[in-house]
Amino acid sequence: MRVMAQMSMIMNLDKCIGCHTCSVTCKQAWTNRTGVEYVWFNNVETRPGVGYPRGYEDQEKWGGGWVRTKRGRLKLRSGGRLAKLSRIFSNPKLPGIHDYYEPWTYDYDMLINAPRTAHTPVARPKSLLTGEDMKISWSANWDDNLGGSLETMQDDPILTKMSEEVQAEFEKAFMFYLPRICEHCLNPSCVASCPSGAMYKREEDGIVLVDQDQCRGWRMCVSGCPYKKVYFNHRTGKAEKCTFCYPRIEVGLPTVCSETCVGRLRYLGLVLYDADRVSEAASVEDDKALLQAQRDIILDPHDPAVIEGARAGGIPEDWIEAAQRSPIWKLMQYEVALPLHPEYRTMPMVWYIPPLSPVVDVVTGSGNDGEDARTLFAAIDKLRIPIGYLAELFTAGDVAPVDASLRRLAAMRSYMRGVSIDDVRDERIANAVGMTGTEIEEMYRLLAIAKYEERY
Amino acid sequence: MTLEPNGGGLVPGKFLTASDLGGEAATAPRAEFKTVLLDQSGAPVVPNGSLGHRFTPEDEGSWNLDLGDVTPPLSLADLADTNESVEVLLPRFDLPPEAGSEHAGGSGVVVRGVPVRRVAGKLVTTVFDLLLAQYGVARAGLPGEWPSGYDDPTTPGTPAWQEEITSVPAEQAARLGREFADNAERSGGRSMILMGAGTNHWFHSDTIYRTFLALTTMTGCQGVNGGGWAHYVGQEKVRPLTGYSQYATAADWIRPPRQNIGTAFWYLATDQWRYDGLPADQLASPLARGVFQDRTTADCLVESVKRGWMPAHPTFSRNPLDLCDEAEAAGKEPAQHVVDSLTDGSLSYAVEDPDAPENFPRVIDIWRANVLGSSGKGNEYFLKHLLGTESAVRASETPEDARPRDIRWRDDAPIGKLDLLMTADFRMTSTTLFSDLVLPAATWYEKYDLSSTDMHPFIHSFSPAINPPWQTRTDFDIFGSLAERFSQLARTHLGVRRDIVAAPLQHDTADVMATPHGVPRDDLPLIPGQTMAKLIVVERDYPNLAEQWKALGPLTAKLGMTTKAVTYRPDVEIERLARLNGTVASGPFAGSVRLDSDKRACELILAFSGTSNGRLAVQGFRELEKRTGQRLAHLAEDHEGAHITFSDVQVQPRSVITSPEWSGSEHGGRRYTAFAINVEHLKPWHTLTGRQHFYLDHDWMEDLGENLPTFRPPLDMHRLFGDGRPGTTRRIGGPYAAQQTEVTVRYLTPHSKWSIHSEYQDNLFMLSLSRGGPTIWMSAEDARKVDVRDNDWIEAYNRNGVVVARAIVSHRMPEGTVFMYHAKDRTVDVPIAETSGQRGGIHNSLTRILLKPSHLIGGYAQLAWAFNYLGPTGNQRDEITTIRRRSQEVEY
Structure with missing residues (x-):
């Protein structure tokens, strides 16, 4: 190791409103x-x-x-x-x-220095490659x-x-x-x-x-x-x-895209992994086994052997602590986050929590309660669109891990609705997705409340 | 509610008031504004808290919502001894028009029953009973026509009925309603409708809003954090309101300010009224009593102004400075002179003759606005009549038989009314392009200023990161320089003059009791402040304007500052401000507090507002405690010693203090929600009943058929103005395709994803992330009809003008509707239109101002004018447009 x-x-992704502030x-x-x-x-x-x-x-x-x-x-x-x-x-x-x-700009100067013309001046598009007029296509x-x-x-x-x-x-x-x-x-x-x-x-x-x-x-x-x-x-x-944004990361600041994210959807943190097993994990035969292989080489930062190994590898103490506090580690533990296109075998380290909203929208559109746990679970089992689409993005087409993630997100919504509306903590909802109520509430805090200090 | 005979049946009438009860109740002060409810035994009770208790000294301490032991039944049917019921006639507007009157919208009458009793000789029922009738909620034993169930599409109010109009499946509508109510019940009112500009820009937006409010009110969600109605359009919440108002309106020197209703001002100034001719009676209920007979909506504006309901400037056909001089020459008070001249006909209102040269606006100074590229509806009319430039107006003027009755028609329409257009801005917008003078302005990062909003409870500062570059100046310095020069010139040209201001009947004052029972009368003499606007003489010290601008005037100390009927006395604050800002050293106003820099002006705003000065907040609440008899001051007492200064907000944004200037509470770190104080501390709403209203009993509302929240379809532009019929196509042939077709569709202009109004719409990043210029989104079906493919150049036109844009073809658009993001200036990638031969238009080239009479009502309870609160809306969503593919070779 x-x-x-x-x-x-x-x-x-459930929180991304596509505002492009990050961009x-x-x-x-x-x-x-x-x-x-x-x-x-x-x-x-x-x-x-x-x-x-x-x-x-x-x-x-x-x-x-x-x-x-x-x-x-x-x-x-x-x-x-x-x-x-x-x-x-x-x-x-x-x-x-x-x-x-083809990047372009506009003849902005016309708005200020246009010669006398019959019509009001206008800034028309000009190619930034050729300087010529262009139609933006x-x-x-x-x-x-x-x-x-x-x-x-x-x-x-x-x-x-x-x-x-x-x-x-x-x-x-x-x-x-x-x-x-x-x-x-x-x-x-x-x-x-x-x-x-x-x-x-x-x-x-x-x-x-x-x-x-x-x-x-x-x-x-x-x-x-x-x-x-x-x-x-x-x-x-x-x-x-x-x-x-390494100049920011190095002084403890989040990346610019994370810092400015309106939806607070980005989480940053350290994870520890076993560098010896990267090639092995990236070489498993079945594309669909790549997700698990990658999950397997991510190391538990609380494991004494891992801590010892980290120290031996020269990782400073405060980095080890950071890995233990890392929201990334937590979200990986909840198994709600998935890599983008694991089948490329590059072991990507920007992961995504798939959006439940397209499923909820379909359910709601059909006249049912999109927040109800049972309805949602049934929908997740049945709906191949958009779940199949998400699977092609995140799990090399394997629907099961997407299902599992979405079910946990659905369970979280239903469980928390019970808490906030009826003051009921229904462990059955949590258990149905292999979690406890306490875990769900912790996950809810991380995903929904998403405090700045806890995201980075 | 009383029921009154109409058209052979009964209709909902007026609120029963103490004046109807006879005896002692009827002789109490303002009895006509004290509404009545029934107690558990069915006996009439005059509860506390209605408008009649608000301003009368005798009722001090009783303007509150404490009902004591009275538990009023919602429905008369809840009273054991109610055994009578009657049919009432209710208007409906969802029908196809009858043969022979296709020009008018379809309307009809639905007959529904309500339980009734007799009180003081009048037949009465409750608002709730009427509401159930309106919504078609059948109850055993009531007469009338009722839906057979949710699935009955034949009569208004059912899920199946709405499906035919909205295409929202009936089951979904029913489920949504149940979930909304169920969630509200289980969460204590935390069901919320959150919306942006969505419905606000329809002609009938007020009825839509009232429908929302009915839902959130019936489910107990108003005033609850996380519940109620959160609308984010026009909600520029100036938290430090009192100080801001003092400064913005120069209330320390002269009261009242001249404020206007923008919609109507532009409607007249740009001569859109000449093309409108919208018959008011086509909006009327089939049960109308003739209020709108033979009148256009423009005539309703004239009536509104003459009654003092809405402000209008210029108000009169002669200069108000001259009117004062005339009065002096005649040895009369100016107000009396105006009344006499109006009565004998020697003076008239400017709204009666907006095309008379003396009534033109001559100079417009635009600051931080883009009326010609963004906000001004009817852009091409602005260009034609106000500016006199080239324009693409395609409409014909209203034919003689359909013109306004009460506005003088001049055969030659004025072209180019304006002498000077001056704009201060930091971008080249459509407005600056058309301006005679452009004053380059500093941006947010180059000046000191304050900012606050409805979105969070903080006051922010702006502080310059750099000084204003090149020739730019801050708006403060721009106005300062203008004031200096103006004052110099005024020494020669104006001097000190008396001026008479026509101030409308003002919300949150006793003016709102000018119209008992909402019955406007024609048999009364002109009495300023009652049957017409208030006429207030002020002195204008023009040569000293700049000096006044730089100093705090005496009226703040002398008269206090009144916000929403609570008067604040900033005596301590003025002393403190004098120490903080220093005083004027010499000149006519030596010793006054200095306001000669932007920062010092900010200090004034913060010092004079309850939200930023705990002492004033507590002072205001104590005054309100006297009026309401309710404990309120504790909401601010823990901040009584707090005074947020400008340097405080420069360090970091500061959370505001709970203040009677607003209806929410931030007490104890809570987040603001509107009406929390009303709900939790029994403070009345500023309405007739002091309660939230489902029913409006003004005569105009009755004639519009809008006593209750009701469904009104979009205006039918085809019927009213002869545009194409939405959903139809027409073969036009033409140069680009032998069998070219055009399609007529609904035209929406929602907020843009890539700009904030027109700001940033010319930014290269925003343009690179979108499609780099004006676009119109349309459905695949509509695109197919006219052979348009994605990114093709198209032209959209209607009677108001022309737009050239590229098409975004999407299956996410419903057939029959297109949208163009609003506030697309004509500055970026806008070619010459084939249709007009001129520069393609902005989104508002296809729109035009339309006035709805219900927005013009004033002088009656909550239906009273207040700045940025109540007045005619700008609406454009009912508009339609015709689209065709154009030559793909565009010229600029």
Whole structure:
């Protein structure tokens, strides 16, 4: 056992209102510069939807992440060193600017200095790439709030995987938001893809960074990352990515996206994991076993052996305490949080609590009580949409862990309704999802009250 | 409630009041404003707490909701000896119009029964009984037509009936109602309706609001934390209200201020009235008694102004400064001179002739607003008539036979009424683009100011991070500079003058008893403050305006400060403020408290408000204790010594102190909820009965058929103004497709996801995260009808104007309705419209102001004007538009 510490994030999707405050504050802090106009280290996608860059989840096309070989070893989907070298000057799996979007500005100056004209002046869009007039036809968030644009519905890689057909009808629409940053993976394929050794995973806290001096701009990291969260700066010719706001983290401040989150949905904290078992966990045969494998290498920070191992590994005492207090550890213990696309085998460390709201909406829409435990449990068992969609996102298609998470969230709602309306603590509701009432109340405090001090 | 004969049957009439009872009760002061209830034995009781107790000295200590031993029955049926019932006629507005009167909305009458008794010779029932009749809640033994069950769609009030209108499944509506009530019962009133601008912008928003209130009130949720009605539109809660009002209205120098109702002002100033002609009687109930006969809604505005119900400035056809001079020359009091001149016809109201050049607004100074890119409904009319620029107004003026009766029609419509438009702003908005003068203003991060809201109980400061850059100035300095220059010029041009202000019958004053039983009378002489506006003479020391602006005037100490009928005496505060701010060293106002900087003005606001000064809060509550006879001061006593200063709020936002300026309580760290003090401390609401109202007994409400909360459909723009019929398509052919089609749909303008009104709508981040310019969301079905694909350029037009935008086609939009985010300036990515040949419009290019008479009632209990409280709304949701695909080659 080699105990290492990882700075991680969990986002509670039930609380995301898609306001994009995280995106804006992140961009203002990190990518408000020339060369990265098109770059959003943090973006918020409407799902169903094609995401940013569009269709990034289609690894058949982009070749990101890892695949397991017949011999049980992992290799980069886009090929090993030799394959990379052979196309180092022209990487065919690189998203083009139009897969992100053509960044633009406006002729704002016209509003102040327009010559005398027949009509009132107007600021028309100009491409930031060419400086020419343009018609805006794609943006960083084009399908916002659409729940699957009719024009692009067929391009959502998740929908194409699903056996059920999502219907584009007013009454049957479902929708939720997915905020994304770099996953700061335990097994980062971007780092493995870099021919220059410029990308690295920080030893002390696992934050994945680009050494700007080392980077030679080969962009193999861009193709290697299945989440498309490494970007190319056209001005400097180097790769850039989410830094987990390490200058803030290092002085005890939450990341900008977390700090400014209106819905208080982001949790930050340390977890301890067994670095010796990362490859093994990432190489399990069945995609659907990856979630459990990843859960298994996360170590109990209260376990004396783990504490001893941490000390032996040079992890300071206050870091061990931080791992013990970590909301991430707690939420992982409750088994309500799930990784994004474990099947990419990068062992991502930004996890998500799946949204119960689309299920509640469907139940309520059918004329039933969306807060009632039994109705909700029945719905979770029966509803393949949107649960199937969530499973494709978070569990390589395995519905069971999504079900389990949603049932716990549903139980929490029902249990707490009993507490606040009827002053009844119904242990049966808690027991039905393998929890105690006390645990539910603790989870409720963490998820619903979500005090600043307890989130970070 | 009394029942009165009408149309061969009985209709709900007026509240039974002490004046109806005869004997001692009837001779008590203000008996006409003391409503009556029945006790458990069925005997009439005049309870405490109604309007008649509020302002009369004899009733001091009895304006409260303490009913003592009286437990009034909700329904007369609860009284053992009630054995009579009658049918009442109730209007309904959900029917298709009859053949031959398609121009009018459909209405009819439903007959329902209520239990009745006779009190003081009058047939009476309770409001609750009427409400059950209105909602179709059948009870055994009552006559009338009742629904056969929830599934009966034929008669108003049932879940099945609403489904046909709203498309919300009947079962769902029923379940929601039950859950709302069940939760309220089990949680002690914690069921809440929380909404934004959603329903507020419909023409009939008041009836919708009253329906919400009926639900939250019947379920006992009002005044409960976590329950009731939380609406977040127009809720700019200025917590330090009293100090703010002193400063904002210069009440330390001159009272009253000239405040206006924006909706009606713009309606007249932009000549939208010339295109309106909305017949008021088409809004009327089939049981109406003719109040609105042969009148347009614009005529109702004229009546409202003449009766002093609503303010209107300019008020008269002559300059009020000149009126004072005329009076002096004639040796009369100015008010008498005005009354005499109105009576003999030598003076009229400006609203009677808004197109007379002497009644034009000539100079408009816009500060922190974007009327031409955001708020002003009927944008193209603003451009045409107020500014005289190019515009895309497509409507024809009202034909002669449909014009307002009481407004003078001038055949040549004024074009460009305004001489000067000046705007202070820090962005290039549509308004600044059209302004003659633009004063560059400092932003929030470049000045000192205060901020507070309804969303949380804190007062915040603004403090500059940097000084105002380049030529920008703070608004404080802008107004200061203007005042200095104005004063210099005034020495030559104006001097010291007397002015006469026509102040409307004011909410929270005895003015609200001007209309007993809500019956406006035509047989009374003009009596300012009763049958017309108050006429108040003030002195304007124009040459010293700037000096006055920089000093605290004498009226604050002399008259105190009155907020919602509670008068505060800030004697200690003035002394303290003099020490804090210093005093004016020399000049005409030497010795007065200095207000010559933004920070010092902020200190005044904080010192003079109960929410930020515990002593005033306690003082106010003690006065209210005398009036109500209820214990209240303890809500603020623990903060009696607290005075929040500007430097305090600079350190960190400060939680406000519970104060009678507002109806909630922050006592003990509690969060604000409206009406907590009323519910918990038996303080009456500021209404006729002192209670929350389901029933309004004003004559105008009766003629509108809106005594009770009722369903009124959206205005039918097709019938009223000849626009297309929603849901229809029309083949137009045209240059871009041989078989081009256009579709007519409902047009909504909700708040934008990517801006706060027009602020940030031009921000590159916001534009990059959205679609980078004006868009209209439409359903896949509607898009298919007109061959529009996602992101195609389209044009939306109606009689009011034209909009060019790109389409967002979504299955999340219902067929038949489109929306365009509101407050899209015409500054970013707006091409030239094919339809008009001019720059494509803003969202309000397709809207126009419409006045609803019920919003114009004043001088009667809670139906009385107060600034930012009651008056005609801006409404635009009933609007429709026609959409077609346009050439994809756009020009700018």
